[in-house]
Amino acid sequence: MTEDTDPILEDESLNHDSNEEESEGLYEHLSIKVDKGQELLRIDKFLHIFRQNSSRNKISQTCRAGNVVVNGNPVKQNYRVKPGDDISVLLTHPPRENVIIPQDIPINIVYEDDDVLVVDKEAGMVVHPGHGNYDGTLVNALAFHLQKNGHQSDLDRVGLVHRIDKDTSGLLVVAKTEYALSFLAKQFFDRTTKRLYWGFVWGNVTEDEGTIRGNIGRHLKNRMQMAVFPDGSLGKHAVTHYKVVERLRYITWVECKLETGRTHQIRAHFKHIGHTLFNDERYEGNQILKGVNMPKYKQFIKNVFDVLPRHALHAHTLGFTHPTTKKEMYFESPMPKDMDDALEKWRRYLES
Structure with missing residues (x-):
């Protein structure tokens, strides 16, 4: 027999803060x-x-x-x-880098039954243990939750179907059985799940909606970043669809739908077209990229960075077919407070 293995996504060595589009290595x-x-x-x-x-x-x-x-x-x-x-x-392949230690960490579980669990993750929480993040993760919190509710036997079967970055907030589904993990993984592999991301990007995105195409792979010089190779010479095929939600002169609120699932796909694609994610330190979005070079404006941007001290990306919706009932499940996560506060600051600034 012969074998050809095809890992779904790139390796997850980007500072081990989990992958934006979820299923890498899973x-x-x-x-x-x-x-x-x-x-x-x-x-x-x-x-x-x-x-x-x-x-x-x-x-x-x-x-x-x-x-x-x-x-x-x-x-x-x-x-x-x-x-x-x-x-x-x-x-x-559920992550097994470490022995999972249950930890009493508050998490927002928006739905749970015998098969699946849906979490609305806060920004700043790493999804699973890895190099440099051995505890304090979502998986540690889930282990405690299951143990507290008498599901000790489920600890080793909890399966991450997808992941999002440490500093990305929003919805994740977790499988509680081997069957649920396999059933949901197929939906993510086939891209039949329903997911939308909200993000703030630098600059005025002129088109009301559009599509970004371009292979994504490791940056040739900065190995902490992913880069776009539009000629297809390197990387993997990647497609991001977007719509403009609101224009705020120097930044744009966009809604993104991913056709593929590459590491840092939204972050790399928007940087490639000149609209880096707002306050994305890794991709140089934590500096003033658009606007006037005036003290008042500089202070305003600093104030916005202070209320939104992370990249402006949120996993807003999640839809999937339930593994047992086969019913369509759909969840929405509202705009997190830090992004909402930043949005209001921009609106007030433009009115002043």
């Missing part, structure tokens, strides 16, 4: 061409042998979620692999 796509001499074998056993780090139960749940496809058709775990089969598998 699942991977396997393409397997079965050898001509392969004996007939149940596919759950075949994949268990092929991927020794995946349990039979995990593979069974992956099949149940429709994430094992043979010759173009989803199959059950008792399907018998034949010579020449083309197998496609979407496997989930």
